[in-house]
Amino acid sequence: MVFNKETHDVIVIGGGLIGCSIALRLAQQKIRVSVFDQGKPGAEASSAGAGMIAPQGETTQPDPFYELCAASRDLYADFVAEIEELSGRKVGLRREGTLMAALDETQRHGLQKIHEAQTKAGLKVERLSPEEARKRSPQLSSQIREALFIPEDYWIDNVRLMEALEQACLRAGVSFYPHAKVTRLITSNGEVESVESCAEPSSVPFHHAAGQFVLAAGAWSGKIASTLGISLPVKPCRGQMMEFEGATDFPFVLRAAHHYLVPRSGGRVIAGSTMEYAGFEKAVTGEGLRSILKGAVRIAPMVKELRFRAAWSGLRPDTEDHLPILGYGEITNLVFATGHFRNGILLTPITAQLISELILQGSASRPMEIYSPARFHLSRSRVPSHIEQQRKNHHRDHRQQKIE
Ligand SMILES: Cc1cc2nc3c(=O)[nH]c(=O)nc-3n(C[C@H](O)[C@H](O)[C@H](O)COP(=O)(O)OP(=O)(O)OC[C@H]3O[C@@H](n4cnc5c(N)ncnc54)[C@H](O)[C@@H]3O)c2cc1C
Numbered sequence: 001m002v003f004n005k006e007t008h009d010v011i012v013i014g015g016g017l018i019g020c021s022i023a024l025r026l027a028q029q030k031i032r033v034s035v036f037d038q039g040k041p042g043a044e045a046s047s048a049g050a051g052m053i054a055p056q057g058e059t060t061q062p063d064p065f066y067e068l069c070a071a072s073r074d075l076y077a078d079f080v081a082e083i084e085e086l087s088g089r090k091v092g093l094r095r096e097g098t099l100m101a102a103l104d105e106t107q108r109h110g111l112q113k114i115h116e117a118q119t120k121a122g123l124k125v126e127r128l129s130p131e132e133a134r135k136r137s138p139q140l141s142s143q144i145r146e147a148l149f150i151p152e153d154y155w156i157d158n159v160r161l162m163e164a165l166e167q168a169c170l171r172a173g174v175s176f177y178p179h180a181k182v183t184r185l186i187t188s189n190g191e192v193e194s195v196e197s198c199a200e201p202s203s204v205p206f207h208h209a210a211g212q213f214v215l216a217a218g219a220w221s222g223k224i225a226s227t228l229g230i231s232l233p234v235k236p237c238r239g240q241m242m243e244f245e246g247a248t249d250f251p252f253v254l255r256a257a258h259h260y261l262v263p264r265s266g267g268r269v270i271a272g273s274t275m276e277y278a279g280f281e282k283a284v285t286g287e288g289l290r291s292i293l294k295g296a297v298r299i300a301p302m303v304k305e306l307r308f309r310a311a312w313s314g315l316r317p318d319t320e321d322h323l324p325i326l327g328y329g330e331i332t333n334l335v336f337a338t339g340h341f342r343n344g345i346l347l348t349p350i351t352a353q354l355i356s357e358l359i360l361q362g363s364a365s366r367p368m369e370i371y372s373p374a375r376f377h378l379s380r381s382r383v384p385s386h387i388e389q390q391r392k393n394h395h396r397d398h399r400q401q402k403i404e
Pocket residue numbers: 013014015016017018019036037038039040041042043044045046047048049050051052053180181182183216217218219220221224238239240241272273313314315316317337338339340341342343344345346347
């Protein structure tokens with residue numbers, strides 16, 4: 001791989017879990033890596049998420065995507081131990097398992113299918129009667145019809161993980177450029193030559209050159225790719241969350257359909273979520289909160305007695321086929337690491353491993369074809385002429401500003 005030793009070797013665009021974990025792996029190999037983020041690194045989906053590390057709960061039947069998720073889960077314990085050691089901060093991976101409950105006949109049918117398919121595939125999954133389930137988790141509603149216990153679906157406090165990962169990156173020598181929005185990628189001879197970044201919309205843009213670029217800007221990745229004339233099919237899927245405090249004895253994650261309760265330290269529990277395609281608006285809405293609360297109380301009626309602590313929303317980076325986009329496209333020095341949708345926290349360790357292998361060795365240790373950006377036939381369209389003109393004007397203005 002060719003790196004640009006005069007400036008940055010690698011520029012990572014996006015300082016969420018995905019961008020930072022890749023940056024860490026590269027810095028550990030003595031690569032000079034810089035992370036650009038339009039805000040505070042880690043403040044978007046990576047902190048907004050619930051922290052479930054749940055390959056089995058996210059699938060009915062094991063398929064290649066499940067294999068990727070399970071491989072990442074299997075890396076998690078070592079990954080967290082490493083981040084804890086590098087950062088000097090406690091993160092804590094919780095490995096007590098996950099309970100999936102059925103609250104009606106449709107859900108019960110769904111759980112039966114999961115149990116059948118996963119047992120056949122040799123995965124660990126226990127079928128529980130309502131009585132057995134309530135014995136393990138007394139908070140569960142008396143209305144549950146049946147439950148599955150999945151001992152190898154874990155969870156983590158992703159806010160703590162993100163903070164520790166950023167610290168680990170700093171100690172490994174990663175340079176951070178917070179509040180540096182990448183406004184476009186600039187190419188020369190068919191390769192990306194530099195990023196243009198601005199602290200504020202009206203401020204003077206800076207150009208930063210590098211040998212390699214990683215696009216890890218989560219739900220915003222499509223906007224950045226469009227500056228190259230590439231229409232990357234990544235769109236934001238909003239998820240709202242609520243946090244309560246005063247809970248005791250939540251022994252593990254409780255799920256029913258798309259609702260869940262995830263324990264956090266200090267008697268906190270978070271409840272999620274919604275799946276909304278509402279553009280880039282990160283609103284918390286009355287309807288969103290109503291549906292989360294209703295779902296949470298159906299799983300565990302005692303939630304309505306808990307003290308409300310906070311509510312927020314985040315944007316999952318969704319793709320057309322809901323699979324991540326990993327690897328090089330047409331441009332030989334631009335690697336994509338985005339589109340992790342509902343599973344970016346789970347997929348962090350494996351993404352960091354595979355993308356750093358691709359950059360450092362030119363190939364990855366697992367087949368990645370199904371995640372290739374090429375599956376979307378992303379040929380670079382001609383940049384629309386008005387954008388080309390804006391770019392020329394912008395470039396001219398920028399040069400004038402520099403001369404003045
Ligand atoms: C409510 C909710 C619940 C979730 N629950 C789970 C879960 O339980 N388990 C799980 O595995 N996953 C979960 N997810 C999904 C997971 O959070 C995401 O897939 C993951 O965080 C994506 O990480 P990322 O680093 O790609 O994106 P982000 O964390 O969004 O990071 C992208 C970064 O790019 C930066 N950026 C954007 N544009 C620019 C630009 N122009 N210039 C510079 N920087 C830019 C942003 O500021 C941001 O910091 C959940 C998500 C949500 C919203």
